[in-house]
Amino acid sequence: MSTQTVDPTPPNVKLPEWLAKPRVPGLPPHDVEMPHPALSFEFMPPRTEALEAQLWACVRRLEPLAPRFVSVTYGAGGSTQQRTHATVTRLVTETSLLPAAHLTCVGASRAEVDAVAEQYWAAGVRHIVALRGDVPGGGAYEPHPQGYAYAADLVAGLRRIADFEISVAAYPETHPAARSPQDDLDSLKRKLDAGATRAITNYFFETGTYLRFLDRCLATGITAPIVPGIMPVSNFAQAVKFSAICGASVPAWLGHMFEGTESDPETRRMVAAVVAAEQVRLLQANRIDEFHFYTLNRPDLTFAIAHILGIRAKAAG
Numbered sequence: 210m211s212t213q214t215v216d217p218t219p220p221n222v223k224l225p226e227w228l229a230k231p232r233v234p235g236l237p238p239h240d241v242e243m244p245h246p247a248l249s250f251e252f253m254p255p256r257t258e259a260l261e262a263q264l265w266a267c268v269r270r271l272e273p274l275a276p277r278f279v280s281v282t283y284g285a286g287g288s289t290q291q292r293t294h295a296t297v298t299r300l301v302t303e304t305s306l307l308p309a310a311h312l313t314c315v316g317a318s319r320a321e322v323d324a325v326a327e328q329y330w331a332a333g334v335r336h337i338v339a340l341r342g343d344v345p346g347g348g349a350y351e352p353h354p355q356g357y358a359y360a361a362d363l364v365a366g367l368r369r370i371a372d373f374e375i376s377v378a379a380y381p382e383t384h385p386a387a388r389s390p391q392d393d394l395d396s397l398k399r400k401l402d403a404g405a406t407r408a409i410t411n412y413f414f415e416t417g418t419y420l421r422f423l424d425r426c427l428a429t430g431i432t433a434p435i436v437p438g439i440m441p442v443s444n445f446a447q448a449v450k451f452s453a454i455c456g457a458s459v460p461a462w463l464g465h466m467f468e469g470t471e472s473d474p475e476t477r478r479m480v481a482a483v484v485a486a487e488q489v490r491l492l493q494a495n496r497i498d499e500f501h502f503y504t505l506n507r508p509d510l511t512f513a514i515a516h517i518l519g520i521r522a523k524a525a526g
């Protein structure tokens with residue numbers, strides 16, 4: 210005897226119910242004529258030998274995707290200065306990639322920050338991601354008495370040192386310490402006016418939030434590219450923790466997507482790929498043609514999503 214419950218809806222009323230709502234048009238098909246989007250990848254300097262091996266495996270896997278540049282983060286308060294420098298220098302000498310070094314203002318005098326920038330220039334690094342940074346361990350930000358107070362000041366300082374390409378940070382959901390959303394946009398404009406050529410956004414999960422941010426940037430007189438930062442989430446619990454710190458909201462639907470996958474890494478990875486793929490496809494359908502990936506030194510999701518965006522690995526040589 211079957212124990213299945215029977216759907217109480219008589220079959221003859223189901224179809225009208227399905228057809229009652231307007232149709233969703235769906236994402237446009239891939240336009241193969243469309244130029245491929247430009248990608249950039251963000252790496253973290255490794256803390257241990259094992260993590261060093263993981264980073265370089267990640268670099269080698271993503272290198273054939275020929276990103277426009279790759280960037281290496283700078284630990285809170287400059288805590289990874291040596292490791293960031295070593296990683297960036299190795300990228301210059303051992304790969305075909307164009308590295309950008311993240312550099313922050315926090316906890317250092319202008320002379321110290323300038324010296325780091327000069328070392329980068331001497332090592333052949335031509336691109337800096339210029340940031341204010343945060344106080345290590347949290348707490349209210351206080352500029353160093355002889356330091357650059359804000360990222361805009363650092364951009365101006367870098368311009369005086371050498372002809373760096375400079376990227377800066379942008380916050381579609383407003384920086385957590387900003388006096389107001391408009392004030393935050395005005396400070397983004399100051400960074401670009403000081404000589405940065407692009408902004409990379411904090412990650413976000415609602416595409417509409419980012420697209421509305423672009424409208425607000427344009428209304429503020431910003432015309433430089435505001436490249437979306439894409440975080441392919443595979444560890445949902447960690448993403449929730451990190452998002453609370455960096456001011457990215459986590460929508461309920463995302464939690465629902467990962468619900469019940471805590472001890473099922475394979476399903477979690479598939480869900481992660483679908484979430485990120487839907488996000489970039491929707492952005493691409495809105496004519497966004499540059500993407501910055503927070504790789505967390507793990508290449509697989511980024512590689513798959515780049516593939517979905519139309520990017521194919523180039524043969525070596």
Ligand SMILES: Cc1cc2nc3c(=O)[nH]c(=O)nc-3n(C[C@H](O)[C@H](O)[C@H](O)COP(=O)(O)OP(=O)(O)OC[C@H]3O[C@@H](n4cnc5c(N)ncnc54)[C@H](O)[C@@H]3O)c2cc1C
Binds near residue numbers: 360378394
């Ligand atoms: C793409 C990206 C990469 C990052 N990489 C790193 C990294 O490698 N290392 C790291 O430590 N952190 C990194 N961060 C985090 C960043 O350092 C923090 O978010 C930091 O709190 C703000 O940095 P910012 O460069 O945006 O600062 P700013 O642009 O200086 O802005 C900081 C805050 O001050 C306000 N502000 C700006 N100018 C003024 C002014 N004149 N008067 C009053 N208020 C003002 C702004 O509205 C904002 O609230 C990154 C963030 C992003 C989005």
